[in-house]
Amino acid sequence: MIDYGMGNLHSVASGLEQVGASEVVVSHEPAAIAGADRVVFPGVGGIRDCMEAIRRLGCDQLLDHVLNNERKPVLAICVGMQALMTRSEENQGVDCLGTLPGQVRYFGDQHSSLEGERLKVPHMGWNAVMPVGSHPLWEGIAPGTRFYFVHSYHVVPDDPAMVAGSFEYGLTGCAALARENLFATQFHPEKSHTAGLTLLKNFLHWDGTCS
Amino acid sequence: MALAKRIIPCLDVDQGRVVKGVNFVGIRDAGDPVEIARRYNEEGADEITFLDITASHEERDTTVHTVEQIAREVFIPLTVGGGIRSLQDIRTMLNAGADKVSINTAAIHHPELVSDAAARFGTQCIVVAIDVKRVAESDDGPRYELFTHGGRKPTGIEAISWARKMASLGAGELLLTSMDRDGTRDGFELAITRAITDAVDIPVIASGGVGTLQHLAEGVTQGGADAVLAASIFHFGEYTVSEAKAHMAAQGITVRQ
Structure with missing residues (x-):
């Protein structure tokens, strides 16, 4: 698990151990990550501080190496996912890693559903997720299963084909x-x-291919 | 499919034990917090809130240890409150495994703690707890003000404007407790719940007074709350979280089942 000092990583580590990970290493040191079979890129908090920490600790290069040279399976979570995009609107606009071309956009003040119902921001709580296409990570998870979200910004990839799952929240x-x-x-x-x-x-059983 | 309304069992913890009294007196022991949290997790609770009601510095280590144990076993969001006074307190609880911290009295004395904490840790983990009492009737309806020290000490601060201020400072969520109702089992104070949910764009958790499953439903349908919190009705096995969800779903409320 790539640790760039933003927030609590224990929950992710405990979750992975609960489902059978033999060892979870939490570090930003390339040497410590080098022996991993798979890598988690988490994140919580504001994007500006996250990006600053990612770059300061060299986690950008580490992630690039794991993803593109070693081609290990990588799971990015929440702000970790947002950090992969090109740019975020949060904190007056922040350049992100650009690993995945696309934007991170604010839900907006006065956010509402298509029916005109007012929607609170942050989008906080359990929402239904619809898998898009098939992917090994959705195995055993029924369409419409609820997952826990907490975020005020959402990603919009340039290539819609990259979307693997969707939720409804006014959009x-x-x-x-x-x-x-x-x-x-x-x-x-x-x-x-x-x-x-x-x-x-x-994720622990995933070989890193999409089929 | 809309966002589900959340049911949040609350653990009021004193010196490492879950307790719950009537208006914070006549405290009854309800057991081991880790054991109880595990049960709520299995019953389908959407989150768990842990309020350290002693919150003296000597017992802080006990709390941290309990939070660590809960976080290791319970894979739903965990909020910790009680005695959170500084950025260091927040960091300690987040590091122990809390997903959110609830700031109460310290927000009144130092509102900048809310904005500093939101900037540092993100708005998503900052809950501001607002304890209110009805203090007067006027032509515009009842007036509610903030109270501290378990409802004993008035502050003179008007509740709705305070809620707006906390939201603007960066609170990600509000935990609204009616100190008039807390422990009474008479149901939520719906008027102030509705007024505050309408006044802010962030989620609001209704708290204080739940005695029946219908009270939980009313918090959503009449109070407009995004989440409902209860303690005693769950602790003593009177109702399970899953029964509460079935009751709410039967009234057309979207819940996670």
């Missing part, structure tokens, strides 16, 4: 992205009870 939002050996979720699998643990278990 059709991106709940998950997939590209080759990378899977990213806006929701928190480590906080999503049995459904989340199923996804983490699927």
Whole structure:
């Protein structure tokens, strides 16, 4: 698990251990991550501080190496997913890693459903996720299963084909992205009870291909 | 499919034990917090709130240890409150495994703690707890003000404007407790719940007074709350969280089942 000092990583580590990970290493040191079979890129908090920490600790290069050279399976969670995009509107606009071309947009003040019902921001709580296409990480998870979300910004990839799951919250939002050996979720699998643990278990068994 | 309304069992913890009294007196022991949290997790609770009601510095280590144990076993969001006074207190609880912290009295004395904490840790983990009592009737309806020290000490601060201020400072959520109702089992104070949910754009948790499953439903349908919190009705096995969800779902409320 790539640790760049933003927030509590125990929950993700406990979740992975709960579903059978033999050892979870939490570090930003390339040497410590080098022996890993698979890598988690988590994140909570504001994007500006996250990006600053990611760059200061060299986690950008580490992630690039794991993802593109070693081609290990990678799971990005919440702000970890947002950090992969090109740019975020949060904190007056912040350049992100650009691993996945696309934007991170604010839900907006006065956010409302298509029926005109007012919707609170942050989008906080359990929302239904619809898988888009098939992916090994969705195995055993029924369409419409609820996962725990907490975010005020949502990702919009340039290539809609990257969307692996969606949620409805006044707009059709991106709940998950997939590209080759990378899977990213806006929701928190480590906080999503049995459904989340199923996804983490699927990640532990994933070979990093999309079929 | 809309966002589900959340049911949040609350653990009021004193020196490592779950307790719950009537208006914070006549306290009854309800058991081991880790054991109880595990049960709520299995019953389908959407989150768990842990309020350290002793919150003296000597017992802080006990609380941290309990939070760590709960967080290791319970894979739903965990909020910790009680005696949170500084950025260091927040960091300690987040590091112990809390997903959110609830700031109460310290927000009144130092509102900048809310904005500093939101900037540092993100708005998503900052809950501001607002304890209110009805203090007067006027032509515009009842007036509610903030109270501290378990409802004993008035502050003179008007509740709705305070809720707006906390939201603007960066609170990600509000935990609204009626100190008039807390422990009475007479149901939520719906008027102030509705007024505050309408006044802010962030989620509001209704708390204080739940005695029946219908009270939980009313918090959503009449109070407009995004989440409902209860303690004693769940602790003593009177109702399970799943029964509460079935009751709410039967009234057309979207819940996670």
